Amino acid sequence: MYETYYKLAGKPFQLNPDPAFFFGSRGHKRAMAYLEYGLHQNEGFIVITGEIGAGKTTLVRSLMQKLDSSKVVAAQLVSTQIDADDILRLVAAAFGVPSKNLDKADLLLAIETFLVSLTAAGKRALLVVDEAQNLTPRAVEELRMLSNFQLEDHALLQSFLIGQPEFRDIMQSAEMQQLRQRVIASYHLGPLDVEETKAYIEHRLKHVGWHHDSPSFSADAFEAIYRTTGGIPRRINTLCDRLLLAGFLGEKLALTAKDVNEVSVEMKEEQRIGRNASPARLISAGRPTQRASGEVNALPELAKLVSDPRMAEQIATLAENFDASRVEFRLGQLEQTVSALLQMLNGAVTTQSIEDPDKDKASQ
CATH class of the missing domain: 3.40.50.300 (P-loop containing nucleotide triphosphate hydrolases)
Structure with a gap:
């Protein structure tokens, strides 16, 4: 995506271990x-x-x-x-x-x-x-x-x-x-030090045809990357990949510590939302709960957890048209279906001998 913008021959910060990118710290x-x-x-x-x-x-x-x-x-x-x-x-x-x-x-x-x-x-x-x-x-x-x-x-x-x-x-x-x-x-x-972090980033960029001005990194950008990642190569790859993407979206050829910090904050926020918005929690949040006052729509609470204003607005709109009884009915149908499937599976397990598939794979 950003490779063409920065005139790179490939993706420099892929997460897949590639010996072609080996850096000898x-x-x-x-x-x-x-x-x-x-x-x-x-x-x-x-x-x-x-x-x-x-x-x-x-x-x-x-x-x-x-x-x-x-x-x-x-x-x-x-x-x-x-x-x-x-x-x-x-x-x-x-x-x-x-x-x-x-x-x-x-x-x-x-x-x-x-x-x-x-x-x-x-x-x-x-x-x-x-x-x-x-x-x-x-x-x-x-x-x-x-x-x-x-x-x-x-x-x-x-x-x-x-x-x-x-x-x-x-x-x-x-x-x-x-x-x-x-x-x-x-x-x-152990991890890389700050100088090795800089050399590591430049090494990977040069491997895909990088020219120092497309993009350029300020000295404080390298220091910010080191502070954020602790010198762990995989973390460096993840952060730098997002940094170049942000630079492309912002049409920036010069990247600074300010850009690094903004991307770091954004990634931390995504991780926080990811933890709070796991599938189980989202279903639980969206499901009507019984309180003393009766059925309560929890979607407005879910909207407060979302930092993206457009998504929060969509959830709020959904909350206004929320039909608790209909959702409860659909979830009840889903639970009954899953329960029936589990009973069928349990019955199958008890009526036949099943070999360990991992052992079969290992023996092939």
Whole structure:
């Protein structure tokens, strides 16, 4: 939308992690060095932690792009509350090892056979587990057991565990003692400082053909962006994307701290309204309530929560023509329909055995 106005070849502040935009801050360079050191060691675990949006996934994807596929076979998992029963099947699926209908013993044998075949072919296996803080202790223990696979004195599998800050606390628990002994390096990826924030923004803009005057940023604009985002790359992306959109809508080529602050306030207001105007709350607010005086229309109260004057006016108009009995009747019909559907679903669940669909996906 604003790309044409600012003569950019693409969107500079997309939220999707893209290794093409990798920015080597001091922290990111150090984290990359730890990962590369781990690859050189070819054993054990490397642990990288960082705040949400700190750039961990982009870091890993940038590393994966550098790997020589003729020498390293890499697989990546994004964990979502994975327990021990599922982790092995997901590892097998990530490496393309057939696992359907295999019990645990046969599954372990299949994974080990695959890893041995890679080593025999002069290749190495690397497993990258993102969002590692979601793993259960039993799942982490299964990963540790996989690290025991060896051919003579060569480890068959190396693992990188990437997680949010709480994973550091998890690692310090008594249950993780054996895993800690296998960790050869760990690093916590912190936020950018104010100078790095400026360099990060310019780096992403230059990647899409930016010229410094379209748009231009004042020195205080960079400082305001840093203060607002705390130097977290994803937050910087979100704010700068909205800033360029606001600049386009306002036909501005020069952006200042005033523009940054206005966009920041606008985004905070949207978040506040979003919290107050969740679907459940909106339905509850719009639904007539019983009070001592009888039916009460709550839509005027809802109008007060909306900052956009046009939307508030529309809600107020709706409130004037509000028919409480009609709305109550329609909501009652909806509740009856949902209740009937739930009863049908509950009946279906009790009359047949349903397999876990996630297990089927992991085994395919």
